[in-house]
Amino acid sequence: MNVRNCRKCGKLFNYIMGMPVCPACKEKLEQKFQEVKKYIRENRLAGIKEVSEACDVEPGQIQQWIREERLEFTPDSPVKIPCENCGEMIRSGKYCEKCKREISNNLSSAIEKPKAVLTESRKIQSNGNKMRFLDRQQ
Numbered sequence: 230m231n232v233r234n235c236r237k238c239g240k241l242f243n244y245i246m247g248m249p250v251c252p253a254c255k256e257k258l259e260q261k262f263q264e265v266k267k268y269i270r271e272n273r274l275a276g277i278k279e280v281s282e283a284c285d286v287e288p289g290q291i292q293q294w295i296r297e298e299r300l301e302f303t304p305d306s307p308v309k310i311p312c313e314n315c316g317e318m319i320r321s322g323k324y325c326e327k328c329k330r331e332i333s334n335n336l337s338s339a340i341e342k343p344k345a346v347l348t349e350s351r352k353i354q355s356n357g358n359k360m361r362f363l364d365r366q367q
Contacts, residue, residue: 261286262294269300276307298322 233244235251237258242251250258265284269275272283281288294300295310301321302308309318314328324332 258290261290262299265291265294266300269302273303273306280308295321296323 231244232241233249234240235242235254236249237254238251240251240253248255261284265280265286268280268284272279275283277288277291280286281291291300292310295302295308298321304320306320309320311317312319312325312328313323314332315325317325317327319325
């Protein structure tokens, strides 16, 4: 059993996976997410700071939801975050489209393609299919 302290409230809980947050705080966080999502739908041109203040959520938490692709903003929205690779401003995720393609190409080229198996033809001895004995002479 893996027991940890909750990152938010400090209470002990049985940790399984993901963020080290207890079930109660995880539920509160999910409620805040739904509140932020609703606010963004109603106020499409709101920035991260405005959303953060209106919903009482840390700007870092909003950015995390954007990186996890749980939140995505409209193209005309001022909300953008930098690509973790090149710094280009993006609406959602960790990487811009160019960096995603580049990473994908690097991974696919790193994986070695299977090579054709060369089959060697066996030489047929002139003796044919005769049985051979080690202790007898032919």
